[in-house]
Amino acid sequence: MPQPPMPVEPFRIKTVESIRRPSRAAREKALRQAGFNIFAIPAEKVFIDLLTDSGTSAMSDRQWAGLLTGDESYAGARSFYRFEAAVKRVFGFKHVIPTHQGRAAERILFETLVKKGDAVPNNIHFDTTQANIEVRGGRAVNLAAAAAYNPDLDAPFKGDMDTAKLDAFIRRTGVRRVPLAMLTVTNNSGGGQPVSLANIRETSGVLRRHRVPFFFDACRFAENAYFIKQREPGCGRMSLLAIARAMFACADGATMSAKKDALVNIGGFVTLNDDALAERLRNALIVGEGFPTYGGLAGRDLEAMAQGLEEVLDEEYLAYRTDQVAYLRALLEEKGVPSVKPAGGHAVYVLADRFLPHIPRHRYPGWALSVALYREAGIRVVEIGGVMFGKKDPRTGREVYPPLEMVRLAIPRRVYTVSHLHAVADAFGRIAEAKETIRGLRIVYQAPHLRHFTARLEEV
Ligand code: F0G
Numbered sequence: 461m462p463q464p465p466m467p468v469e470p471f472r473i474k475t476v477e478s479i480r481r482p483s484r485a486a487r488e489k490a491l492r493q494a495g496f497n498i499f500a501i502p503a504e505k506v507f508i509d510l511l512t513d514s515g516t517s518a519m520s521d522r523q524w525a526g527l528l529t530g531d532e533s534y535a536g537a538r539s540f541y542r543f544e545a546a547v548k549r550v551f552g553f554k555h556v557i558p559t560h561q562g563r564a565a566e567r568i569l570f571e572t573l574v575k576k577g578d579a580v581p582n583n584i585h586f587d588t589t590q591a592n593i594e595v596r597g598g599r600a601v602n603l604a605a606a607a608a609y610n611p612d613l614d615a616p617f618k619g620d621m622d623t624a625k626l627d628a629f630i631r632r633t634g635v636r637r638v639p640l641a642m643l644t645v646t647n648n649s650g651g652g653q654p655v656s657l658a659n660i661r662e663t664s665g666v667l668r669r670h671r672v673p674f675f676f677d678a679c680r681f682a683e684n685a686y687f688i689k690q691r692e693p694g695c696g697r698m699s700l701l702a703i704a705r706a707m708f709a710c711a712d713g714a715t716m717s718a719k720k721d722a723l724v725n726i727g728g729f730v731t732l733n734d735d736a737l738a739e740r741l742r743n744a745l746i747v748g749e750g751f752p753t754y755g756g757l758a759g760r761d762l763e764a765m766a767q768g769l770e771e772v773l774d775e776e777y778l779a780y781r782t783d784q785v786a787y788l789r790a791l792l793e794e795k796g797v798p799s800v801k802p803a804g805g806h807a808v809y810v811l812a813d814r815f816l817p818h819i820p821r822h823r824y825p826g827w828a829l830s831v832a833l834y835r836e837a838g839i840r841v842v843e844i845g846g847v848m849f850g851k852k853d854p855r856t857g858r859e860v861y862p863p864l865e866m867v868r869l870a871i872p873r874r875v876y877t878v879s880h881l882h883a884v885a886d887a888f889g890r891i892a893e894a895k896e897t898i899r900g901l902r903i904v905y906q907a908p909h910l911r912h913f914t915a916r917l918e919e920v
Contacts, residue, residue: 464790467783469877470776474521481507481838488835495916496831496901498840507838508880509872513806515561515719515726516872520771523723523764530760535751539759539766546766550701550773551678551708553731555738557745558755558762562679562717563588565730568744569675569715572737573639574598581629582642582677583621584608584649587910589642589677589715603629608650609863611811614801616691617656619647619684621663630670641667644677645684645707649844652680652785652804654687657695657706664710673734676714681707682721683805686778700773720806723768723873727761777874781805784881785871791885796892806870812845813865816898821846823900823920826865829891831919832898833867837887841867847903848912 482490482505494500503509509516531537544556559565566589574580576597582589583604590600605622607615621643630638643663646654667674685703688695695703708714713732718724732738742752749756771777782805789803792810800809812826819825826845833839842848845865853860869884891898905916 464786465783466878467780467787469874470774470780471520471874479507480504484835487838491831491835495905496827496919497912497915497917498830498834499913501834501840505838506834506840508876508884509840510807510869510884511840511842513720513870513872514717515724516875517719517723517725517768518872518874519723519725519764520767520874522771523767526763526767527760530758530763532759534754536753537759537762539762540753543762543766546769547729547731550681550704550769551714551731552705553708553713554733554735555731555741557730557738557741557752558757558765559728559730559745559749560756561719561726561728562677562715563592563728564749564756565715565717565728566592566677568741568748569640569730570596570598571744572740573673575639578637578639579629579633580640580642581621581626581638583619583644583647583655585642586644586648586677589644601629604647604650608647608653611651611800611809611864616654616687616802617659618653619645619650619655620659621655623659623662623666626663627666627670630666630672635670635672638670638672640673640675642675642677643711644679646680646687646805648680648806651800651809652683652807653802654684654691654805656692657688657703658692660707660710673713674711675732676708676711678708678714679717679720680805681714681716682772682778683782685773686775686782687805689775690782700775700778704773718765718768720873721768721772722765723772724761724764727757727765729755729765781873784878787878788869788871788881788884791881792888795885795889797888800864800866808869808871809844809864809866810841810869811864812843812867815892816895818896819898819900821861821865822859823902824917825900826867827917828898828900829867831901832891833887836891837883839884839887841869843912844868847915847917 531539547556574596579599584602585600593600605620607618718727786803798811812829816825826843849862899919901917
């Protein structure tokens with residue numbers, strides 16, 4: 461196995477935040493108090509936090525400087541115009557509507573377009589797009605190509621849409637029932653895998669033929685653009701900005717959680733070309749988020765987003781960013797820890813049921829691994845498996861599990877160094893040596909929806 465290059469951080473550190481590893485006894489106590497649910501552990505008691513890459517980025521000196529120059533006028537703030545120009549430069553759409561985060565952008569878009577009985581295809585929906593469609597009485601339909609579901613296949617673009625399926629789906633459902641279609645870049649729920657420019661163009665072709673509006677869920681568009689440059693024939697000489705523009709030129713608009721690839725701690729937006737739809741979205745925005753030139757954010761937040769969008773397409777940064785994830789994946793492989801191939805753009809997805817074959821699915825091996833990592837080293841990860849997605853079959857009363865039982869190690873942007881990654885891999889190494897001692901769990905309390913956030917469990 462050739463090692464990927466050791467990523468060298470293309471920044472130096474001038475502000476630091478201390479982190480502490482609580483003692484073993486303190487970790488044990490925290491686990492018990494949290495009902496063996498690491499969502500309930502206070503962040504102060506976490507040493508290395510890989511729960512999410514969302515809103516956890518370190519801002520640059522220039523972004524922090526922007527906080528001081530932010531214009532806090534209610535209407536028409538200077539910071540809005542700078543933000544609008546930054547979004548237009550990268551995305552190229554006519555209208556830019558700020559929101560407080562990604563799901564608020566999704567809410568105003570779906571509230572306006574989706575009616576009961578409608579269907580919205582995507583490669584794979586993220587939970588919040590799915591939920592925002594379902595609360596309107598719509599159906600969120602996943603049409604990713606088969607590769608997305610094969611964790612062992614090392615292919616360059618496992619986020620691709622199955623365009624033949626998409627075409628057949630629209631014909632079968634009827635265009636009237638498909639108010640829009642989406643592509644999530646990178647495909648978070650499918651391992652953080654990218655979508656190729658060729659596939660974006662094909663998807664666009666199908667949707668244009670049927671006159672179905674095409675929106676990106678663009679949270680990690682920069683990481684996707686970098687993978688296109690690295691992996692797609694004919695794209696190696698394009699600038700990352702040109703690739704991003706080529707991606708967005710295929711679509712009618714995008715929703716964005718700026719908490720990912722705009723390198724900020726809060727923020728989002730919708731951007732689109734259609735004048736009439738933009739007006740309806742602005743009206744929805746005013747009711748729930750704020751005036752259209754701030755959308756639920758402070759002027760300083762708009763400054764930070766504008767600056768983040770100017771920084772994120774830097775090639776050295778994206779090389780380091782994606783190498784960092786690939787490097788962690790390789791370290792884990794050396795320790796005998798199986799994970800989805802290839803590494804995603806923002807996270808490593810460990811195959812927990814393969815790593816802990818002695819724990820049956822109904823004892824939640826992914827959850828057990830998340831507990832073991834906290835217990836061993838104060839590391840926090842998120843289970844994406846039976847607790848998050850297990851559903852009771854209404855006929856048999858038995859729980860049905862998702863095809864993959866994983867834990868996601870999401871890497872915050874510009875926050876942890878290579879030595880932190882080694883600390884994570886070393887913790888896995890120690891766990892691997894005594895993995896038969898890890899116990900499964902049983903759920904003792906669960907909420908009716910999204911149970912993973914608040915469930916309480918005990919070890920069996
Ligand atoms: N779309 C995708 C693909 C996402 O990954 C997320 C958030 C959202 C939309 C919603 O954005 O959080 O700003 O409202 N993903 C985070 C994660 C929470 O941990 O993957 P938001």
